Amino acid sequence: MTDTIFKPGLEGVIAGETTVAAVEQSSLAYRGYNISDLAQNTTFEEVAHLLLYNELPTSAQLAEFQTVLAQLRPLPAEVIQMIRLIPTEVPMMDVLRSAVSFAGHFDPVKGDSPDDLRRRAVWLMAVCAGVVSARYRLLSKKEPVDPKPGLSHAAQILYQALGEVPDETSVRLLDLTLTLYAEHEYNASTFACRIVASTMSDLVSGIVTGIGTLKGPLHGGANEAAMAMLKQFDSAEEASEWIQNAFEKKQKVMGFGHRVYKNGDHRAHILEDELRNLAEQKGQQKWMAIYDAIKEPMVTQKKIFPNVDYPCGLTYYLLGLPIDMYTPLFVCSRVTGWSAHFIEQAENNRLIRPLSRYVGSSAREVVPVDKR
Numbered sequence: 323m324t325d326t327i328f329k330p331g332l333e334g335v336i337a338g339e340t341t342v343a344a345v346e347q348s349s350l351a352y353r354g355y356n357i358s359d360l361a362q363n364t365t366f367e368e369v370a371h372l373l374l375y376n377e378l379p380t381s382a383q384l385a386e387f388q389t390v391l392a393q394l395r396p397l398p399a400e401v402i403q404m405i406r407l408i409p410t411e412v413p414m415m416d417v418l419r420s421a422v423s424f425a426g427h428f429d430p431v432k433g434d435s436p437d438d439l440r441r442r443a444v445w446l447m448a449v450c451a452g453v454v455s456a457r458y459r460l461l462s463k464k465e466p467v468d469p470k471p472g473l474s475h476a477a478q479i480l481y482q483a484l485g486e487v488p489d490e491t492s493v494r495l496l497d498l499t500l501t502l503y504a505e506h507e508y509n510a511s512t513f514a515c516r517i518v519a520s521t522m523s524d525l526v527s528g529i530v531t532g533i534g535t536l537k538g539p540l541h542g543g544a545n546e547a548a549m550a551m552l553k554q555f556d557s558a559e560e561a562s563e564w565i566q567n568a569f570e571k572k573q574k575v576m577g578f579g580h581r582v583y584k585n586g587d588h589r590a591h592i593l594e595d596e597l598r599n600l601a602e603q604k605g606q607q608k609w610m611a612i613y614d615a616i617k618e619p620m621v622t623q624k625k626i627f628p629n630v631d632y633p634c635g636l637t638y639y640l641l642g643l644p645i646d647m648y649t650p651l652f653v654c655s656r657v658t659g660w661s662a663h664f665i666e667q668a669e670n671n672r673l674i675r676p677l678s679r680y681v682g683s684s685a686r687e688v689v690p691v692d693k694r
């Protein structure tokens with residue numbers, strides 16, 4: 323084994339091929355469609371179809387996709403019962419991880435053909451959304467509500483969480499974040515899912531692995547961590563003071579930096595424009611001032627740019643959603659990208675099993691336990 327192929331964190335290493343998405347310095351595309359184009363011209367359901375079925379749907383295909391999703395939406399009563407048993411202080415990401423695993427025992431889709439896997443992926447979209455909404459309801463001391471026919475996926479999540487049909491702005495912005503979060507090539511959680519697929523394990527196990535991996539603050543957990551940081555401040559001045567202190571302490575600032583994008587994350591640009599409008603519309607410019615007080619020095623002094631989690635945290639906050647729900651909402655979206663990669667890996671599989679470089683003690687002999 324040569325040292326030349328060892329890269330800590332696999333940085334810069336091409337670990338496989340994919341047709342699902344391309345992530346480059348200056349662009350992100352899902353199956354060839356630029357993310358800005360998708361963000362402007364499609365809904366999340368169209369993006370989900372693109373990822374799972376390789377093409378944007380025709381009107382008829384979209385209607386069929388929405389019908390199947392609606393049929394698969396009601397959660398088994400056992401899953402709701404299980405969520406009730408989890409202590410209220412448990413983070414929603416942990417609840418989601420456990421509930422998806424448990425729901426797997428009630429999988430309505432039989433078989434393991436690529437089409438069965440696609441249908442199971444649509445069911446998992448429904449499960450993730452249903453669990454997040456039901457948990458929100460139960461934490462609010464209210465009973466879960468049944469799905470409402472005719473709502474988009476984003477509207478359904480909000481409706482089942484809040485118990486009332488959400489306003490247009492909230493739906494549009496949640497839909498946009500679902501589109502921006504849906505897929506990102508060989509990121510940590512997707513790679514973890516592909517490893518699960520490569521052992522010929524099952525899709526539910528892959529998604530549970532993805533959830534566990536996404537949870538960390540260096541990955542999807544950053545949207546919650548970024549908002550928790552912003553919430554400490556009452557003014558832009560306080561934020562300015564804090565960031566200079568963070569520089570001195572060489573502290574990581576959540577929602578900034580990226581392994582691939584070193585000159586900015588275009589998903590963050592797309593969302594930040596919408597966030598500015600939202601803050602103005604809600605008369606919450608104070609939050610944008612705090613947001614900018616952190617962002618400006620990060621960009622000008624450190625040349626480290628916001629990633630999509632930075633504007634997303636504040637967007638969800640201004641939509642009135644609890645911080646604990648942000649990374650679970652990311653899951654509601656990324657379950658599509660994970661599934662697309664799982665299916666791609668399963669269809670053209672080779673076990674993923676890299677090597678390590680041993681840096682432990684040199685060869686030694688066992689001394690019997692009574693002589694150690």
Ligand SMILES: CC(C)(COP(=O)(O)OP(=O)(O)OC[C@H]1O[C@@H](n2cnc3c(N)ncnc32)[C@H](O)[C@@H]1OP(=O)(O)O)[C@@H](O)C(=O)NCCC(=O)NCCS
Pocket residue numbers: 331539540541542544573574575576577578579580581582626629630631
């Ligand atoms: C995402 C992340 C893990 C990428 O890390 P990476 O590719 O390994 O980059 P590195 O950690 O090697 O960073 C390179 C330099 O930039 C600094 N840096 C990177 N992100 C930073 C951040 N968010 N805050 C402060 N400094 C940061 C590092 O400290 C390092 O500085 P050094 O060379 O003086 O040691 C990292 O940027 C990070 O931890 N960001 C915060 C968490 C986050 O927002 N995650 C969501 C990603 S979408």
